[in-house]
Amino acid sequence: MTSFVYRKKEDITELVIHYSASDNALHSDISVIRDWHVINRNFLDVAYHFFIPYSGSIQVGRPELAQGAGVKGYNKHTIHICVHGKTDFKPVQFIMLKSLVERLCEDYPITKALYHRDVDGGKCPNFELEWLKEFNEAIQST
Numbered sequence: 001m002t003s004f005v006y007r008k009k010e011d012i013t014e015l016v017i018h019y020s021a022s023d024n025a026l027h028s029d030i031s032v033i034r035d036w037h038v039i040n041r042n043f044l045d046v047a048y049h050f051f052i053p054y055s056g057s058i059q060v061g062r063p064e065l066a067q068g069a070g071v072k073g074y075n076k077h078t079i080h081i082c083v084h085g086k087t088d089f090k091p092v093q094f095i096m097l098k099s100l101v102e103r104l105c106e107d108y109p110i111t112k113a114l115y116h117r118d119v120d121g122g123k124c125p126n127f128e129l130e131w132l133k134e135f136n137e138a139i140q141s142t
């Protein structure tokens with residue numbers, strides 16, 4: 001892939017949540033993750049659409065309509081969000097994650113917000129959010 005592949009708004013139906021698997025405060029910025037992906041993995045850009053560092057700010061990665069690279073074979077219809085941390089997370093990160101998920105559900109026909117591990121059975125992320133379960137039950141019942 002040498003340039004972004006753009007989707008139509010109506011084709012974006014799922015959100016995928018990741019963690020950075022690093023507790024290093026120096027890694028708590030999307031520019032660091034972008035360098036890993038672009039320099040070390042030869043990606044076009046950072047794999048995610050959003051990154052939430054310890055500060056709780058919402059940092060923008062790929063444009064929302066551009067296809068991400070968060071999960072191989074699972075990028076065409078998804079928006080990828082990565083929360084910084086491994087064993088150490090800050091409450092503000094999850095508050096901001098929730099507001100981001102809610103905002104994206106207003107803007108796109110989202111039917112599900114998944115953890116990366118739900119797709120491939122891996123370990124990403126290592127947290128479980130009670131509100132996410134409720135959130136999925138709510139959007140699936142509407």
Ligand SMILES: [Zn+2]
Nearest residue numbers: 018019116124
């Ligand atoms: Zn992941």
